[in-house]
Amino acid sequence: MCDSVQSVMKNLLTCLILLTMICAVDAQSRLIDRSGTISFFSSTPVEDIEGINKQALAALDTKTGSVAVSMLMKGFHFKKTLMEEHFNENYIESDKYPKATLKGKIENYDAIAFLTGNNASFTVIGDITMHGITKTVEVPITLEKKGANLIITSEFRLTIADFDIDIPKIMINKIAREVIINVSFNFKTGE
Amino acid sequence: MLIILTGGVIGYQQYNKERKSVAEIEPDFVVSPEDIVTAFSDDEENANKKYLGKIIEVSGEVSDVLGDEGSYSLLLNGGDFGMVQCAFMTKPVSEYQIGDMVRIRGKCSGFLLDVILNECVILYNQ
Numbered sequence: 127m128c129d130s131v132q133s134v135m136k137n138l139l140t141c142l143i144l145l146t147m148i149c150a151v152d153a154q155s156r157l158i159d160r161s162g163t164i165s166f167f168s169s170t171p172v173e174d175i176e177g178i179n180k181q182a183l184a185a186l187d188t189k190t191g192s193v194a195v196s197m198l199m200k201g202f203h204f205k206k207t208l209m210e211e212h213f214n215e216n217y218i219e220s221d222k223y224p225k226a227t228l229k230g231k232i233e234n235y236d237a238i239a240f241l242t243g244n245n246a247s248f249t250v251i252g253d254i255t256m257h258g259i260t261k262t263v264e265v266p267i268t269l270e271k272k273g274a275n276l277i278i279t280s281e282f283r284l285t286i287a288d289f290d291i292d293i294p295k296i297m298i299n300k301i302a303r304e305v306i307i308n309v310s311f312n313f314k315t316g317e
Numbered sequence: 318m319l320i321i322l323t324g325g326v327i328g329y330q331q332y333n334k335e336r337k338s339v340a341e342i343e344p345d346f347v348v349s350p351e352d353i354v355t356a357f358s359d360d361e362e363n364a365n366k367k368y369l370g371k372i373i374e375v376s377g378e379v380s381d382v383l384g385d386e387g388s389y390s391l392l393l394n395g396g397d398f399g400m401v402q403c404a405f406m407t408k409p410v411s412e413y414q415i416g417d418m419v420r421i422r423g424k425c426s427g428f429l430l431d432v433i434l435n436e437c438v439i440l441y442n443q
Contacts, residue, residue: 160390160392160402160430160431161383161384161390163388180384180387180388180404181390181404181426181433181435183429197429198426198427198428198433199426200370200424200426200435201404201426201433201435203435220369221370224365224427225429
């Protein structure tokens with residue numbers, strides 16, 4: 127008799143906790159970070175080049191797991207001013223194509239698993255649009271919780287030629303065919 | 318031989334040239350945060366044609382402070398349609414808080430949720 131009352135209470139408590147979490151999810155369904163960091167790294171025996179953008183924008187819908195990232199190409203900074211000029215004027219043509227975007231969704235998204243996970247890995251499937259070209263990608267992401275901060279990081283590779291980016295023959299040995307992209311966003315959940 | 322040498326030196330200097338400070342360059346536009354935000358939210362394509370890559374000077378009220386050393390931005394109130402995000406390469410000497418009035422010069426990178434200015438500098442008493 128006592129046992130079944132206890133198990134009912136336990137179930138009720140679990141239900142209550144879950145309900146509260148679902149409500150919490152609802153309250154802050156759309157998380158935004160305006161100052162995410164996105165960098166790309168090209169490494170060749172001749173030279174290493176890195177471009178870093180610290181004003182990347184990401185919106186994450188915690189109800190559906192949909193993800194939207196956008197950044198301004200002119201926001202990428204390089205150590206060498208001339209490289210930055212070449213990047214904007216010749217390679218990425220940022221006057222013509224000012225933004226790069228990623229629109230996608232976390233695979234097999236489960237709101238509770240996502241919000242309660244720590245050091246958990248997920249996959250985002252989506253479209254990257256850059257330099258006028260759209261490509262479907264699968265991007266691995268890692269989720270870390272630090273207090274009220276939801277930190278999402280990722281590292282993956284992109285092939286420059288896939289986006290119709292032409293590297294002049296003189297520079298071919300200085301720029302890698304594949305670049306390593308590093309992403310870091312910090313969403314404040316305000317808990 | 319001399320020509321090749323000179324060419325080499327100029328080439329090397331170009332390749333390693335210093336980034337010119339935005340504070341030293343005359344602005345292409347002096348505009349209020351509201352006006353530039355409205356320009357972009359009304360017609361992004363034309364606003365890009367007008368402002369992209371240009372040096373913009375804005376004065377306004379700080380509505381948010383983001384980041385720290387190496388990643389510092391001041392968001393200026395631009396009305397209902399967004400803000401102007403002013404990104405600094407190095408954190409300014411003075412501490413800024415929400416409500417402070419500032420005058421900033423920076424290079425326009427475009428528009429996401431807000432108009433974004435890069436390589437920003439604070440203009441004091443000018």
